[in-house]
Amino acid sequence: MIQLENITKSYEAGGNSMQVLKGIDLNIKSGELVSIMGSSGSGKSTLLNILGMLDNYDGGSYTLDGKLIKDLSEKKAAIYRSQFLGFVFQSFNLINFKTAWENVSLPLYYQKVPRSKRKELALQRLEEVGLLDWAEHLPSEMSGGQKQRVAIARALIADPKVILADEPTGALDSVTSMEVLDLLKKVNASGKTVIIVTHENEIAAETERIIRLKDGRIISV
Amino acid sequence: MDKDVLKEILSVLVQNPMRTILSMIGVAWGIFMLVIMMAASSGLENGVKSDIGNRAVNSGGVWSMMTSIPYKGFKKGRRFGMDMDDIQFLEENIQEIDVISPRCQAGGWQGGNNASYDNNTGSFNIYGETPGLVKIQPMNITQGRFINAADIKEERKVCSIGKKVFTTLFVKGENPIGKYIQINNVNVQVIGVIASMKEGDDSAEENESIFMPITAFQRTFNYGKTIGWFSVKSVDGYPISKLQEEIKAKLKIRKSVHPADQRAFGSWNMEEELADVNTLFASLKFISFSVGILALFAGIIGIGNIMLVSVTERTKEIGIRRALGAAPSVIIKQIISETLLITIVAGLLGIFFGVLVVELLNNALAGMGDSGSFRNPTVSFNVVFGSFLILIVAGVFTGLLPAYSAVRVKPIDALRKE
Numbered sequence: 001m002i003q004l005e006n007i008t009k010s011y012e013a014g015g016n017s018m019q020v021l022k023g024i025d026l027n028i029k030s031g032e033l034v035s036i037m038g039s040s041g042s043g044k045s046t047l048l049n050i051l052g053m054l055d056n057y058d059g060g061s062y063t064l065d066g067k068l069i070k071d072l073s074e075k076k077a078a079i080y081r082s083q084f085l086g087f088v089f090q091s092f093n094l095i096n097f098k099t100a101w102e103n104v105s106l107p108l109y110y111q112k113v114p115r116s117k118r119k120e121l122a123l124q125r126l127e128e129v130g131l132l133d134w135a136e137h138l139p140s141e142m143s144g145g146q147k148q149r150v151a152i153a154r155a156l157i158a159d160p161k162v163i164l165a166d167e168p169t170g171a172l173d174s175v176t177s178m179e180v181l182d183l184l185k186k187v188n189a190s191g192k193t194v195i196i197v198t199h200e201n202e203i204a205a206e207t208e209r210i211i212r213l214k215d216g217r218i219i220s221v
Numbered sequence: 222m223d224k225d226v227l228k229e230i231l232s233v234l235v236q237n238p239m240r241t242i243l244s245m246i247g248v249a250w251g252i253f254m255l256v257i258m259m260a261a262s263s264g265l266e267n268g269v270k271s272d273i274g275n276r277a278v279n280s281g282g283v284w285s286m287m288t289s290i291p292y293k294g295f296k297k298g299r300r301f302g303m304d305m306d307d308i309q310f311l312e313e314n315i316q317e318i319d320v321i322s323p324r325c326q327a328g329g330w331q332g333g334n335n336a337s338y339d340n341n342t343g344s345f346n347i348y349g350e351t352p353g354l355v356k357i358q359p360m361n362i363t364q365g366r367f368i369n370a371a372d373i374k375e376e377r378k379v380c381s382i383g384k385k386v387f388t389t390l391f392v393k394g395e396n397p398i399g400k401y402i403q404i405n406n407v408n409v410q411v412i413g414v415i416a417s418m419k420e421g422d423d424s425a426e427e428n429e430s431i432f433m434p435i436t437a438f439q440r441t442f443n444y445g446k447t448i449g450w451f452s453v454k455s456v457d458g459y460p461i462s463k464l465q466e467e468i469k470a471k472l473k474i475r476k477s478v479h480p481a482d483q484r485a486f487g488s489w490n491m492e493e494e495l496a497d498v499n500t501l502f503a504s505l506k507f508i509s510f511s512v513g514i515l516a517l518f519a520g521i522i523g524i525g526n527i528m529l530v531s532v533t534e535r536t537k538e539i540g541i542r543r544a545l546g547a548a549p550s551v552i553i554k555q556i557i558s559e560t561l562l563i564t565i566v567a568g569l570l571g572i573f574f575g576v577l578v579v580e581l582l583n584n585a586l587a588g589m590g591d592s593g594s595f596r597n598p599t600v601s602f603n604v605v606f607g608s609f610l611i612l613i614v615a616g617v618f619t620g621l622l623p624a625y626s627a628v629r630v631k632p633i634d635a636l637r638k639e
Contacts, residue, residue: 054544054633074628075548082546093541093636097236110546115225158546 001162001193002028002051006060009046020046022216023060028195030161033188035196035204038213045166047213048197052085052164053077065161082107086155086192088184090167092147094139100150101126101135107158125153129183145176152183162193169203181206230558237531244527245567247520248612252568255513255608256575256600260582262509264598266502271419271596277454279319279461280357281490283468284450285476292479301476301485304446305435314471317464319456320356323448325349325438327405336431338390338402345386346430347404349438349448357454360427365398365413372412372434378441380404381413385428404431407441461490510604517608521564521615528560528623539627540635549628556627560620561613568612572605 009021020043028034038044049055050062053069054077062069064084072080086107087093094103104125105118113121126132129149139147148168155163165184169177181203188194196207204210212220234241288299308323327335327347334342352369360367367381382390382397391397401408409431417427439445455464469486472478478485532539539552579598586596 049633052544054631054636074543075550078543078546078548078551081544087544089636093537093544095538095541097232106542107545109225109229110542110548110551115228154545 001030001032001065002026002195003063004060005062007047007050007057007062008059009043009050009055009057020216021050021057024216024218026211026218026221028193030193031188031191033185033194033196033208034211035198035207035209036211036213037198037201037204039199041215042213043216044197044213048164048166048195051162051195052087053081078110082111082158084161086158086160086163088148088151088155088163088165088168090170092139092144092151092171094147094150094154096139099136099138100131100142103139103150104154104157107154111158121157122153125157126150128156129153143176144172145179148172148176148180149183152180152187156187156192160192162195163187165194165196167198168196169198169200174202177203226555226558227562230555230562233535233555234559234562240527240531241563244524245563245570247523248517248564248567249520249571249574251513251517251520252571252608252612253575253578254516255510256572256605257578258509258513259506259600259604260575260579260598262502262505263600264582264586264595265505266498267597267599268595269498269502277357277359278491278495279457279459280452280454281461281465281488281492282450282452283465283472283486283488285472286484286487288478288482289484290479290482292482293477295477301478302447303451303472304448305439306446307472307475308448308451310475311468311471315464315467317456317459317467318453320353320452320454322351322353322357322452323349323435324354324451325435325442325444325447325449327438327442336386336390336402336404338400341390343386343389343429345383346426347438348430348432349435349444350432351435354432354452357452359418361416361418363414363416364396365411367413367415368432368434373436376436376440377434378407378409378437379412379434380409381415381432382411383428383430384414384416385425386431387414402431404433405442409433409437409441461492465490514608514611517612518615520567521612521619524560524563524567524616525619525622528556528620529626531559532556532623532627535627536630536635540630540632543628543632544636552628553621553624556624557617557620560623561616564612564616564619568609572609576600576605 004024004026007021007024008019010017010019024047036044036047046055050057053072056071064080067080069080095106098106101119101122105122108118108121123132123135126135129152131146131149131153134142134146139150142150163184168184169180172180184194184196185206196203198204209221211218285301285303288295288297288301291297305323308321312318312321325348334344335347336343336345350368351373352367355367363384365381368379372379380402387397390402397411397414400411402411415432417424419427435448439447453464453468455461465488469488470480473480473482473485542552543549579600582598
């Protein structure tokens with residue numbers, strides 16, 4: 001599903017060039033549940049952003065589902081994102097003036113799905129994450145765990161091939177963390193590739209494969 | 222724009238209702254000012270133009286003055302009058318004359334009392350006229366009649382009096398027709414009362430006048446055949462200024478005046494008068510429109526400002542939208558649509574209140590009767606529609622800057638922002 005070959009990436013900071021990724025080779029198969037671990041500054045967030053087409057890389061190649069993802073225009077990137085990827089963020093990133101179902105359905109809005117159809121699909125997803133009763137609530141009325149479940153429902157709405165979760169449990173207590181993780185495992189069981197970036201060992205231990213990053217290189221797969 | 226998109230835009234705009242409303246007030250105020258100012262200048266124009274009355278546009282007057290060039294043995298500075306024969310000559314020799322009306326005047330401005338009836342006296346303009354006058358300078362005949370051809374032919378000592386003359390000399394409700402008034406101690410029978418169709422000072426002048434048949438006037442006051450000046454109207458479609466030049470040329474030959482003498486005759490005509498008034502009001506309108514449009518732009522710039530602040534605040538929201546598959550063009554469209562919606566709604570509100578105020582003013586003025594030099598303020602549909610178009614175009618351009626600044630931030634940076 002995902003092939004990375006010798007990915008490099010550096011940032012300009014205060015006149016100095018800082019190499020964040022120093023040649024990443026990685027292969028993730030379809031349907032895998034993978035975690036990416038590393039301390040802060042290891043380059044794990046940068047790697048996730050490149051995987052999510054939110055950031056460009058300098059060298060190497062990234063192939064997603066057989067398509068080379070390189071130097072995409074913003075427009076192309078937006079199309080690929082909506083086709084292939086679902087995002088789950090640490091800070092949930094829900095739009096606070098939209099209700100749960102509206103947040104869930106937002107990706108479909110940009111795919112020009114009519115409103116009634118959007119709502120139908122969004123309610124279906126909310127039911128899957130156990131939040132059907134909360135469909136008309138605003139994010140501010142929900143707990144962290146609920147918000148993250150809404151975010152997962154949103155990530156799933158457009159039926160993507162890969163779910164990218166950036167510290168999905170970072171803002172949650174341990175009990176809710178496990179609930180969210182269980183949900184992600186369920187998503188994985190339904191056939192989707194799930195990549196979780198985390199720094200918590202308990203979370204990583206629940207995944208099928210742990211990719212450890214240090215100083216911009218993979219130290220174990 | 223479909224309903225779905227509109228809903229999305231509205232959902233954003235209602236997030237900060239106070240800010241949206243305040244920025245709308247700027248634009249609404251601008252277009253409101255534009256409407257009010259255009260209406261005010263049109264009200265002034267209507268007022269001034271009605272002062273002129275419905276005097277025939279292709280009419281004017283000609284009078285003789287002093288020669289300024291010696292000619293055919295005459296010294297310069299010669300005064301030469303005009304008389305009834307000259308009028309007849311012109312009438313017979315220039316086809317383009319529709320109506321020509323010789324006129325004489327006695328008394329009038331700051332003169333002493335010259336007319337009386339019973340124990341009432343007053344100081345009025347005494348005119349010698351022909352029936353042709355009312356074709357050039359229409360007047361309402363409220364009682365009786367104006368001078369007719371028989372009056373002229375028989376040199377009848379009769380007169381039509383202005384409405385002010387009637388109220389001064391007669392008691393209210395008295396029928397003046399057939400009564401004799403004294404003009405410079407000569408008995409003259411009243412045959413009619415007229416009311417001016419002009420406004421302001423011009424109407425007062427007409428209402429304080431007494432009109433006698435010119436032949437009777439000349440005989441009564443020992444003018445012989447001499448006339449003071451004449452009013453003239455050209456046939457339809459023939460410019461009055463051109464006719465006046467022809468008349469002057471013919472009279473110069475007849476009166477042995479040097480053909481190049483510019484000061485021998487004086488003249489005025491409605492054409493030039495109206496041209497002056499029209500130029501004045503064209504510039505007034507231009508100024509009003511410019512000021513209004515500038516006020517409007519100030520409002521639009523305000524909206525641009527607000528939108529810029531708004532997209533900066535919404536960096537994260539926009540980042541989320543882009544991470545979820547919104548292409549930059551979609552975001553740009555959304556921001557421009559938001560700007561446009563605010564401007565259009567604000568513009569419509571401004572137009573609505575502007576027109577409302579103009580209508581209220583109109584009603585108030587109508588209730589007041591004579592409103593002087595201000596009447597019937599209106600804004601043309603074209604002006605309103607035109608400024609609305611300008612508003613829409615400006616709204617799109619104003620939206621561009623915030624829209625591009627919204628997509629300049631990469632989604633990844635936008636998402637990181639807390």
